Amino acid sequence: MNIPATDTSGHAVRARGLVKRYPNKLALDRADFDIPTGRIVGLIGPNGSGKTTALKAILGLMQFEGELDVLGFDPRTQRDELMEHVCFIADVAILPRWIRVREAIEFVAGVHPRFDRVRCERFLANTQLKPGMRVREMSKGMIVQLHLALVMAIDARLLVLDEPTLGLDILYRKQFYQRLLEDYFDENKTILVTTHQVEEIEHILTDVMFIRDGKIVLTSEMEQLPNRYTEVMLSADCVDAARALNPLDERSLPFGKVVMLFDGVERTRLEPFGEMRTPGLADLFVATMKGTYA
Amino acid sequence: MSVHWNDNTPIYRQLREKVVAMILDGVLKEGDALPSVRQVAADFQLNPITVSKAYQELAVDNLVDKRRGIGMYVAEGAREQLLASERERFLREEWPILMERIRRLGLEPRLLLQGLETGGERA
Numbered sequence A: 001m002n003i004p005a006t007d008t009s010g011h012a013v014r015a016r017g018l019v020k021r022y023p024n025k026l027a028l029d030r031a032d033f034d035i036p037t038g039r040i041v042g043l044i045g046p047n048g049s050g051k052t053t054a055l056k057a058i059l060g061l062m063q064f065e066g067e068l069d070v071l072g073f074d075p076r077t078q079r080d081e082l083m084e085h086v087c088f089i090a091d092v093a094i095l096p097r098w099i100r101v102r103e104a105i106e107f108v109a110g111v112h113p114r115f116d117r118v119r120c121e122r123f124l125a126n127t128q129l130k131p132g133m134r135v136r137e138m139s140k141g142m143i144v145q146l147h148l149a150l151v152m153a154i155d156a157r158l159l160v161l162d163e164p165t166l167g168l169d170i171l172y173r174k175q176f177y178q179r180l181l182e183d184y185f186d187e188n189k190t191i192l193v194t195t196h197q198v199e200e201i202e203h204i205l206t207d208v209m210f211i212r213d214g215k216i217v218l219t220s221e222m223e224q225l226p227n228r229y230t231e232v233m234l235s236a237d238c239v240d241a242a243r244a245l246n247p248l249d250e251r252s253l254p255f256g257k258v259v260m261l262f263d264g265v266e267r268t269r270l271e272p273f274g275e276m277r278t279p280g281l282a283d284l285f286v287a288t289m290k291g292t293y294a
Numbered sequence B: 001m002s003v004h005w006n007d008n009t010p011i012y013r014q015l016r017e018k019v020v021a022m023i024l025d026g027v028l029k030e031g032d033a034l035p036s037v038r039q040v041a042a043d044f045q046l047n048p049i050t051v052s053k054a055y056q057e058l059a060v061d062n063l064v065d066k067r068r069g070i071g072m073y074v075a076e077g078a079r080e081q082l083l084a085s086e087r088e089r090f091l092r093e094e095w096p097i098l099m100e101r102i103r104r105l106g107l108e109p110r111l112l113l114q115g116l117e118t119g120g121e122r123a
Helices: A051-058 A079-083 A101-111 A117-125 A140-152 A170-184 A222-228 A236-243 A267-273 A281-288 B011-024 B037-044 B048-060 B078-105 B109-122
Strands: A011-022 A025-036 A040-044 A065-070 A086-089 A158-162 A190-194 A207-212 A215-221 A229-235 A249-252 A257-263 A274-277 B064-067 B071-074
Touching (some): A025 A065, A025 A207, A040 A281, A051 A158, A051 A190, A086 A140, A101 A140, A117 A140, A207 A222, A207 A281, A215 A281, A222 A229, A222 A281, A236 A257, A236 A267, A257 A281, A267 A274, B011 B048, B037 B048
Parallel strands (some): A025 A215, A040 A207, A086 A158
Antiparallel strands (some): A011 A025, A011 A065, A229 A257, A229 A274, A249 A257, B064 B071
């Protein structure tokens, strides 16, 4: 597999000025974003920030205002064509509880022209799921395994995952991403994932978008984050000088130390203040979303 | 497999260092195949672009050969080349710091060499 570091050949999703109004809330507030082809993009935001609304717009599950191109289709008017190339895992709850593994396979084979039954059965052979097993007899982790096997057997160009591992234990969570990377993802496919478990997927992502109050507030290739953001641990006597460089965030530590987070300030200017490190995605998230629930 | 990455070095470089260490230690021998990008990505839970980038750097340094459509192999002479460059780097970057510390602590060269010899016997 040979993946170019930057794919300029196209985008899977392009959104301009997306607006979604609910009676007492603006769920999407002129959101703009691009999702290039062949990337694994994390859409990350606190509860109620508009993540799921954005996914619903991409999947053509609701009306909205603004421009949206998904794989060359308009999800509002070309949903059927679009659905041939898009797969979605929302929450474990959407498989009917009475359905058996073999019936679920039959069903997807019947409705989806790009489903490969043999592939699906091969994925299932590596799990404890048996053809006669019903969804209601399965643990939450097993339901996700079934869902993932069904979805990975569809040759889709865009895979949308909304909190796919919520409520799973760490073994199932690791396995979920391992399967995706080993058996599914390649340079022609694009994965869009929302999650709260930021630390767990930060190395899997190639790109990240933060959403807050219906707006995209940060978008970056993961590789570029260290060039943009720096965290510095400084002692109390440099605080004023450091503040002059407009830190994004600051917090106090014991023994009079202060940690400041900078966006776009050159490291050579920060070096005199103290020890520097590259913040993790979780640090950036906390700093960017400060005050959300206040 | 669980791997800990540190925050201050790009992961592709840490991955490259892991492969380099494996070549130096003889875990990966010349002519051995590297695991596929997909396999490494899945096992280490990294995005494949990161893994490709690490492999790309190894190829640029002539430590691995790319055989089209088959995969990556540890190049002939990779270990020798690494040993030479690592020795050079030690003398240039690490040794001056060590020497400074040895001086500051007033350690006798004879004492240090003794330690080295016993260490050598043990190995």
